[in-house]
Amino acid sequence: MELSKTSYVILGMLRLGRRTGYEIKSLVDVSTRHFWAASYGQIYPELKRLEDSGMITGEAEAQGGRQRRAFTLTPLGEEALEAWIASGGSLHIELRHEGMLRFFFADATGQDEQVELLNTIRREHEAVREQLTDIRGGAEAAHIERGERFPLMTVDFGIAYQDFIVNWCLDTERKISESPEKRS
């Protein structure tokens, strides 16, 4: 049984406790989103498949009239999760960066546009950096309260990563501004 990466996201989130599809999505949005996103359109069908294969079990919680199905990881699911984390082999690593793509072709424009492009890129990454600092508190709390170290280390990686790109933008902007323009 081949599990998609996104199904491991679900298994991983359920390992931290009993959760609904909605809660999984919310958690993803404040934790893994920056290196692995997931939408309702993936999560709900995948929950069904994982239940069918016995990796998770869902129980309806009648609280009032609101429908709500919370899922728990089964031993089988936990095993699959741990095997995936520990499995060697190649990783799916993929970057799509429209900013870098434009930058690659930026010989086609003038210096002003080049600098403006770098500013646009930098602003995007600064915004993400800010989101990550907002999130960090929660990850820190999870570390202190429940001993979960890795979510915090992951957020800190994310912040350092955004900083790296922001600084590259600033350095490169300086470099471009200083050296004379040669329009090709």
Added chain:
Amino acid sequence: MELSKTSYVILGMLRLGRRTGYEIKSLVDVSTRHFWAASYGQIYPELKRLEDSGMITGEAEAQGGRQRRAFTLTPLGEEALEAWIASGGSLHIELRHEGMLRFFFADATGQDEQVELLNTIRREHEAVREQLTDIRGGAEAAHIERGERFPLMTVDFGIAYQDFIVNWCLDTERKISESPEKRS
């Protein structure tokens, strides 16, 4: 007329000279692939669409019996390319990193597996770094011979980016090895 990002890749590559679909694909593989990949399954249909909309023109080159259609950028295509590079607004930036995803959930495994995971991640990025250094010579030549600065800057960004992650892996490995394991 809405162009996809990948069609701009094609326009951008054609701006550097007359090229076949095959050549565009080869070029992408040694230049933009690390932040924007493209496959034949996208390139050939997209060439057709771009030709239909008048952004590029293709001419058959009868050299021997081998079929070959090389494309050139039209003024319309060049305009579209430049407008895209200079256009502000939000950029499509997306990262999918299975290594970070596993790392996020790594509280579920032991210290040995955690260290091994970091090694796996590091090795992947070292491999990409090596590919980029192989490419760099070509980008440098393009700079010196044809004044194309941005491809070289982009490769250098890529190398620095890989180095950043490699170093993070090394730092984090040290951190994990030093501090006592607390299995949750």
Added chain:
DNA sequence: GCTCACATGTAATCCGTTACATGATTCT
């Protein structure tokens, strides 16, 4: 003669997002 690089394309498939449809509960 064989293999590799050149060269063009399409079909099936996968993965993922967006938009839509529906409704209950809680907070202001």
Added chain:
DNA sequence: AGAATCATGTAACGGATTACATGTGAGC
């Protein structure tokens, strides 16, 4: 009363990869 949040799901669509099908030309 109205808005925001909780909650579940599906259908349409888009973007991209993989595998397949086909054939030429150059070098060993």
